[in-house]
Amino acid sequence: MRFIALDTPKPLSKIGLGTWQFGSREWGYGRDFDKRAAQIVRRAVELGVTVFDTAEIYGFGRSERILGAALGDDRPKVMVASKIFPVLPVAAVVQQRAVASAARLGVTSIDLYQVHQPHPLVADHTTMRGMRALQDVGLVGEVGVSNYGLRRWQVAEAALGRRVLSNQVRYSMLDRAPEQDLLPYARQSGRVVIAYSPLAQGFLSGRYDAKNPPTGAIRRANPYFLPENLERGAVLIDTLREVAEAHDATPSQIALAYLLHHPNVLAIPGASSVEQMERNAAAADLDLADDEYAALAEAAKRFRPVTGLAALPRMLKARIAAPTEK
Numbered sequence: 001m002r003f004i005a006l007d008t009p010k011p012l013s014k015i016g017l018g019t020w021q022f023g024s025r026e027w028g029y030g031r032d033f034d035k036r037a038a039q040i041v042r043r044a045v046e047l048g049v050t051v052f053d054t055a056e057i058y059g060f061g062r063s064e065r066i067l068g069a070a071l072g073d074d075r076p077k078v079m080v081a082s083k084i085f086p087v088l089p090v091a092a093v094v095q096q097r098a099v100a101s102a103a104r105l106g107v108t109s110i111d112l113y114q115v116h117q118p119h120p121l122v123a124d125h126t127t128m129r130g131m132r133a134l135q136d137v138g139l140v141g142e143v144g145v146s147n148y149g150l151r152r153w154q155v156a157e158a159a160l161g162r163r164v165l166s167n168q169v170r171y172s173m174l175d176r177a178p179e180q181d182l183l184p185y186a187r188q189s190g191r192v193v194i195a196y197s198p199l200a201q202g203f204l205s206g207r208y209d210a211k212n213p214p215t216g217a218i219r220r221a222n223p224y225f226l227p228e229n230l231e232r233g234a235v236l237i238d239t240l241r242e243v244a245e246a247h248d249a250t251p252s253q254i255a256l257a258y259l260l261h262h263p264n265v266l267a268i269p270g271a272s273s274v275e276q277m278e279r280n281a282a283a284a285d286l287d288l289a290d291d292e293y294a295a296l297a298e299a300a301k302r303f304r305p306v307t308g309l310a311a312l313p314r315m316l317k318a319r320i321a322a323p324t325e326k
Contacts, residue, residue, distance in 0.1 A: 004266060004282045006190055007315035008165070009081045009141060010111060014260050014284040016051030018196055020050030020266035023062025034066055036273065037049045041070035043274045045078065047281040051320065053168070053194070053268045055083035055116055056101050077234045080105055081112035083146060083168075086119045086127070094130030098139055098280055114144035114168060118152055130160040135162070142193070144162040144168060163191070165268070171195035171265070173204055173255055173300040174224060186264040195259050204255035206237045223311035232305060239299035243292050249283070256283035258296050 004012040018175055019261035022037045041052065052215035054063045054072065071078065078229075082105065084097045095119075113134065115127055144157050157164040158251060173194065178193055186193045199205055203224045208214050210227035219225050224233075226230045239252035247254065252269075259267050260283065271277040288296070 023059025038070035059083035064104035091130035
């Protein structure tokens with residue numbers, strides 16, 4: 001396992017574990033997944049993964065409980081990260097929600113506490129006042145944000161008066177906007193970009209095509225999985241497979257290695273099995289040659305999916321045609 005070279009109380013593994021699916025049924029992993037989730041966490045610890053990301057909104061608190069219980073005595077050894085869902089992120093509410101999350105996680109201090117979304121009406125100085133108070137009493141170690149643009153990230157840090165260590169954003173070979181400003185800023189300032197959905201919810205795994213679309217409500221609601229987009233992505237998937245063959249790896253591992261090529265990026269893919277967790281962790285040790293990285297970047301650039309308003313009628317049609325899940 002490789003780590004990000006930053007001065008943090010606990011090491012930051014380049015691959016973490018995202019736990020959105022823990023305690024949730026929307027992913028379609030089955031009712032017995034909670035038991036498997038604990039096995040995945042234990043194997044991740046064995047493989048040297050040190051960053052475990054959850055949120056109070058994931059499974060309405062169940063993800064935090066499952067993660068905390070699975071980590072057990074290893075909780076003090078790893079970086080446990082959670083997020084406040086900012087319905088009304090004023091200082092008092094921020095403090096109250098942190099106490100509740102810590103209790104569900106079974107920790108005395110949340111190593112990284114993040115604002116899940118920027119609030120359109122509540123200014124960051126109000127939210128960060130609560131975060132600063134949590135740090136002062138030791139209930140929170142590092143502060144982070146999620147889904148923030150660069151300017152608001154910087155504003156939040158100024159409001160906190162201390163570093164806002166990380167910004168968790170959607171980043172994959174399909175969603176490359178962070179490369180424009182967030183990644184250069186992170187490298188220059190010694191901060192971290194945490195990439196969620198680094199495999200575009202499995203699109204980059206190569207498991208799906210127009211004749212074999214995914215199941216589960218989460219993926220069916222993602223326009224990337226429209227049959228038309230699965231067809232358009234064939235060239236990108238083929239490029240991933242070519243590079244993967246040269247490294248005796250999988251397309252998913254190469255897609256992760258593409259992100260980890262940047263020194264200040266930490267990816268938090270989810271995992272539906274212990275075997276998938278093992279493959280994700282192994283991706284941290286892959287080195288892409290410059291020409292391979294360039295080929296992947298060019299293939300990603302050429303992929304033009306149907307998204308936004310243009311995708312809505314297609315998604316409705318696909319939803320009507322899809323069989324009902326039981």
